[in-house]
Amino acid sequence: MPKNKKPQGGRPAKNFDPSYAKGGSKGGPARAGSSKPGSRSEGHRGYRPEADAPRKERWSRDERVSTGRAPHRSERDGRDERAPRSFDRNDRPARSYDRDDRAPRTNDRNDRAPRSFDRNDRPARSFDRNDRNDRPARSYDRDDRAPRTNDRNDRAPRSFDRNDRNDRPARSFDRNDRPARSYDRDDRAPRTNDRNDRPARSFDRNDRPARSFDRNDRPARSFDRDDRAPRSNDRNDRPARSFDRDDRAPRSFDRNDRNDRPTRSYDRNDRNDRPARSFDRNDRNDRPARSFDRPDRPTRSYDRDDRAPRRDFDRPGFKESSGRRDSSFYPAKDQGNRHAKTDDVVLERLEAQAIQATDADGVSFADLGLGGNVVAALRQLGAESPFPIQAATIPVVLEGRDVLGRGKTGSGKTIAFGAPTVERLMKLWAESGKAGGKRQMGRKPRALILAPTRELALQIDRTVQPIAQSVGLFTTQIYGGVPQQRQVGALQRGVDIVIGTPGRIEDLIEQRRLDLSEVVITVLDEADHMCDLGFLEPVQRIIRHTANGGQKLLFSATLDKGVAALVDEFLVDPAVHEVAGEDQASSTIEHRVFVIGNHEKRDIVAELANREGKTLVFSRTRAFAEDLTGHLEDYGIRAVALHGDLNQSRRTRNLQQLTSGRVNVLVATDVAARGIHVDDIDLVIQADAPDEYKTYLHRSGRTGRAGKTGQVVTLIPRNRQRRMVELLDRAEIDVDFVDMRLGDDFAGELERGTAAAVAIESLDAAADAVDVVELDDVVEIIEVEETIEIVETVSVAADEEFAG
DNA sequence: AAAAAAT
Structure with missing residues (x-):
């Protein structure tokens, strides 16, 4: 097998970059087609960069560096951003002239000149960080407003410039500051707003006072400065802040649960404590330890004043005498085989009734108890007959029981809870005698579906909405990252099923714009993930807002004892269902692990992703996702990123670009690990190996969906092999490890x-x-x-x- | 580390 296939010098091989094969002038790709105005402007709605012109050729890394650019493009959000940038290049010569001495350059900037006139502080600015300096300076000006308004006038042109490519360089400079910024992460939010759109900025304007407050924070940054005295004063504020933090503990005090938390998180530093926490943490060693956790549970529930009474009054299954619920969640030793008619499967101490895949054969949705409208809607969605997990859970949900459902990735869980939820709402409605009425303004939602990511919430809605619509019910999505106006408006018009993510839902509850008091069905998709640290408490708070005694449905491909915190508090005698024989041996996914040198990782990802089919690449951090995306683009591989640093419209757009096939490669953080369905992803590359076996299963599950085949490649450094073996062992996946290096095939x-x-x-x-x-x-x-x-x-x- | 609300 030939090594070093790749030419030296960082330049991609010809067969890696089709655009180079087509020729083009030396010293960089031709700038052809740059004269077309209007439609080429990214600001325009119908902007489609490649619609009219052949694809632009890329600059190699060296070319980029030689013209003063970062080795990688700073914007990686998709093609749309790229074309504009190439426009910049026309300006290049001028710029590079300036480059010889930096000071003139800054003067050259259109923005700077006017500003500098307004202000006497110039030098100070240039001393400070490029962007930042402007801000302090500005706030200095604050005392007299007139100049500011003058500044504003300058802004307008700026925003015009935006459409114009000239603005871009500024942006990319910001990007270069990223590393530094990420340290300042607390300030991120305001910044992101700035970035999103200029209007936002003008908002900031109105909030100037706020900004000046921010300034107090800045001094901390300007630490580098000589003015230590003032800053150190500011610094005194910092401790104060951190004291606020300590207030959190008290806050959590309010929560009986919280008291456990601080302790736990302190323990966190100590790896050895993990087992104790164990709920979700998948260190092998945890599993046995978990059972030891058990004794803690009763204690906790005692802490909750609310809990006991709630159950007493509302829960039919509650047995007062025993003080324990009647539940199949924990296997009862003396009980023998309770579900004699089907196989018993004990996994992660969670006893489930297993349905045999063949049991679903010949069964129709109607047989399961769904009504004609719902069945028709399902057919429209392409679901002709039920998958096993659907056959297993739909009748139980229709009975009104609490359900824990486990079906492997891509096995049809959304319909498994979505369809019966709609059907049951109709049934309850009919029983209450309200059926057949018109949509009532402002009626309260009666079902709630929670998901861990916005994309997943959206996707669930795409499935559930048509089903609901078929019987005249309405759904709405409630998730963050977008203006809340439309969501609130929908709620005011009246909604039956709310589908969303915890943050915005809690937000709207606090604003009293969302009332969950009539929610009688609550669904948690990816329920085990929703019980992870950071999610559990908001989820608990939200569920407490729903009607007492409401039905609860918990679904996940990796449903395990981690959901005990929720089961203990909210579920009564849940039925636990899974599909028998859904192990990895029966999977349609092929797994392999490449043992590589970490320094070659990005190039190897490029080699792997340089192919026809849709590829999903996972990275552990947002920054690396960006980095990889840029690297792939430098190779001539079209790629977009998906992670939490992008604004929601970009997230949505980038995911859509993969779905539609406009790009074949998506580089994502674990935001895309769970639930997201994109047709025909046939390769998943884990550029960073996951820490949890569950993460491995979910990431892998983005391919091989609904019986299709797929491949998963995990890249690990040599020193990670043992950990990886354990993880795969845990996931019950057999994989060969292959040593691979850059020249390999x-x-x-x-x-x-x-x-x-x-x-x-x-x-x-x-x-x-x-x-x-x-x-x-x-x-x-x-x-x-x-x-x-x-x-x-x-x-x-x-x-x-x-x-x- | 990421995700989930803004500010």
């Missing part, structure tokens, strides 16, 4: 895997035809090459059979 390695899959499939088919091979026996023991050989042999035999 990555595409071939992937194909090799595919060949094995194809071979096994063919073998299966051939075995059916010939009826001589016990497939399971064979597959267990053979290597890929042997498989192929056997397939050939069997195929020949099959041919002969057919011939004869």
Whole structure:
């Protein structure tokens, strides 16, 4: 296998960048087509960069650096941003002139000149950080407003400039500051607002006082400055702040639970304590430890004054005498096999009734108890007949029972809870005698579906909304990152099912714009994740706002004992369902681990992603997701990013670009790990290995959905092999580790895997035809090459059979 | 570390 296939010098191989193959002038790609105005402007609605002109050729890394650019583009949000940038290049010569001495350059900036006139403070500015300096200076000016308004006039042109490419350089400069900024993360929010759109800025304007307050924070940054005295005063504020932090503890005091938290989080520093926490943490060692946690639970629930009474009054299943609920969640030792008619499966101490996949055969949605309208809506969605998990849970949900549902990724959980939720709402409505009425203004929601990410909430709504609509119910999405006006408006008009993320929902509850008191069905998708640190408490608070005694449905592919905190407080005698035989051996996903040198990681990701099908790349941090995206683009691979540093419209757009096929590569943080469904992702690359086996399963689950095949490649450094083995062990996945380095044949390695899959499939088919091979026996023991050989042999035999 | 509300 040839090493060092790649040419030296950081320049991509020709076959890596199709645009180079087409020629183009030396010294950078041609700037052809830059004369077209209007439609090329990113600010315009119908802006479509590649619609009219052939794709622009890219600058290599060296070219970028040589012209004063960062090695990677600073904006990675998609093509739309890119074209504008190339416009900048026309200005380049001028700029590079300026480059020789920096001071003139800054003067050259259109913005700077006017400003400097307004202010006497110039030098100070230039001393400080590029952007930041402007701000302090400005706030100095605050004393006299007139100049400011003058400044404002300057702004207008600026925003015009925005459409114009000239503004871009400024932005990219900001970007370069990122690392520094990330330290200042507390200030992020305001900044992001600035970035989102200029109007936001003008808002800031009105808030000037606020800004000046911010300034007090700035001095901290300006630490570098010589003026220590004033700052140190400011610094005194800092301690104050941190004292505020300490107030949090008291705050949490209000919460009986909270008291546990601080303790825990302190423990956190100590790895050894993890096992104790254990709920979700998936260190191997945790699992046994968890059972030890158990004794704590009763204590906790005693802490809650609310809990006991609630259950007493509202919960039919509550047994006062025993003081314990009647629940199948914890296996009762003396109870024997309670679910005799089906198989018992105990996983993570969570006992589930397992439905056999074959039990769903021949069953229709109508058989499960869904009404005609809902069935028709499901058919419209492409769901003709129920998947196993749906067959298992729909009847139970319709009974009104609490349900814990576990079905592997891509097995149809959304419909499993969505359809019966709608149906049951209708039934309850009919029972209350209100059915058939018109939509009442301002009626309160009666069902709530919670999801961990905005994208997932949106996606759930896309499934549930048509089902609800088919029976005249309304849904609305309540999630952050977008103006709340529309959401509030929808609530005021009257909504039956609210689908959203915890933050905004709690926000609207506090604003009294969302009233959950009539919510009788609450669904938690990715329920185990919703019980993770940071999610659990908001979720608990939200559920406490729902009607007492309401039905609760918890779903996840990795549902485990981690949800005990919620089960204990909110569920009564939940039915636990999963699909039998859904182990990884039955999966359609092929897994492999490449052991690599970390320094080659980005290039290897590029090699792997340089292919036809849709590829999803996972990174641990937002910054690396950005970095990777840029790197891929430098290779000529179209890629967009998805992570929490992007504003919501970009997040939505970038995900949509993958869905629509406008790009083939999405680089995401774990925001995309769970639940997100994109058709035909056939390769998942884990550029950073996950820490949790559950994360591994969910990330992998973005491919191989609904029975399709997919591949997962995880890149790890050598020193991570043992951890990875343990993680995979935990996930019950068998994987070969392969040492790979940059010159190796990555595409071939992937194909090799595919060949094995194809071979096994063919073998299966051939075995059916010939009826001589016990497939399971064979597959267990053979290597890929042997498989192929056997397939050939069997195929020949099959041919002969057919011939004869 | 990321996600989830703004400010």
